[in-house]
Amino acid sequence: MKVVTTREELRVARAGLSGGVGLVPTMGFLHDGHLSLVRRAKQENDAAAVSIFVNPTQFGPTEDLAAYPRDLDHDLALLADAGVDLVWTPRVEDVYPAGFDTYVTPGGVADVLEGARRPGHFRGVATIISILFHLVAPQRAYFGQKDAQQVAVIRQLVRDLGLPVGIVAGPIIREPDGLAMSSRNTYLSAEDRPAALVLSRALHAAELAWDGGERDAEALRATMRQILAAEPRATVDYVSVAHPDTLAELATVDPAVGALASLAVRVGTPRLIDNLVLAPRG
Numbered sequence: 001m002k003v004v005t006t007r008e009e010l011r012v013a014r015a016g017l018s019g020g021v022g023l024v025p026t027m028g029f030l031h032d033g034h035l036s037l038v039r040r041a042k043q044e045n046d047a048a049a050v051s052i053f054v055n056p057t058q059f060g061p062t063e064d065l066a067a068y069p070r071d072l073d074h075d076l077a078l079l080a081d082a083g084v085d086l087v088w089t090p091r092v093e094d095v096y097p098a099g100f101d102t103y104v105t106p107g108g109v110a111d112v113l114e115g116a117r118r119p120g121h122f123r124g125v126a127t128i129i130s131i132l133f134h135l136v137a138p139q140r141a142y143f144g145q146k147d148a149q150q151v152a153v154i155r156q157l158v159r160d161l162g163l164p165v166g167i168v169a170g171p172i173i174r175e176p177d178g179l180a181m182s183s184r185n186t187y188l189s190a191e192d193r194p195a196a197l198v199l200s201r202a203l204h205a206a207e208l209a210w211d212g213g214e215r216d217a218e219a220l221r222a223t224m225r226q227i228l229a230a231e232p233r234a235t236v237d238y239v240s241v242a243h244p245d246t247l248a249e250l251a252t253v254d255p256a257v258g259a260l261a262s263l264a265v266r267v268g269t270p271r272l273i274d275n276l277v278l279a280p281r282g
């Protein structure tokens with residue numbers, strides 16, 4: 001496994017890989033969710049590459065950039081075990097050299113939900129992903145469905161700019177009790193950890209209602225809000241039932257299209273997000 005830092009080292013190492021490359025962009029502090037993407041990238045391509053970079057341009061001024069959890073040695077051991085061929089661990093100046101001044105600003109799909117609460121977040125994501133796709137030139141890139149809006153923004157980016165990269169979304173990987181895996185779960189206190197299960201419980205209730213024939217989006221949102229309201233440690237930020245591609249809020253869910261049910265909830269310190277696809281019904 002080659003581990004490189006500068007753009008030039010990356011260029012040389014990339015040139016040494018033959019065939020199609022599967023890229024897994026990450027911010028490190030890897031968990032089983034990331035590793036499931038890495039294993040898939042390895043299986044589906046001739047070579048697997050991973051980037052580890054806590055990208056400052058996607059953090060707002062009041063967000064947790066400095067405190068974001070990091071453990072590079074552990075990450076590299078996991079990636080070596082998984083048989084990864086190339087890891088790029090750039091410094092900020094390798095990604096954003098002095099004088100850097102070009103950003104990629106996504107459209108409406110980035111303005112709602114997470115984008116509405118985190119102004120500039122998806123501009124930072126679209127910019128780093130554009131840089132990564134140009135420098136690594138992957139055949140496919142792998143993202144977790146846990147960040148469903150990020151997947152939607154990146155699919156739109158690839159379509160609009162005609163980038164020759166296949167976007168693969170891997171399913172949400174959950175702890176045995178249902179909590180969606182996230183590097184931010186490390187911020188949960190012992191008392192808040194059980195309370196965090198309210199997110200997956202609320203989504204599950206919406207899915208049961210959907211399976212039972214409920215097509216009124218507000219009724220589905222109300223089902224989730226009711227479960228969340230019963231958990232005193234949880235403060236709801238949003239509850240959404242939206243079109244799976246545009247993420248526009250729905251009044252009625254078209255059974256042929258389905259919807260994305262998603263929510264953001266603060267449990268103690270961390271703000272957690274989770275989602276579930278209400279799959280189309282013939």
Ligand code: PAF
Nearest residue numbers: 025026027055125128147
């Ligand atoms: O999902 C993440 O960890 C980040 O948003 C990504 C895709 C690595 C871009 O910095």
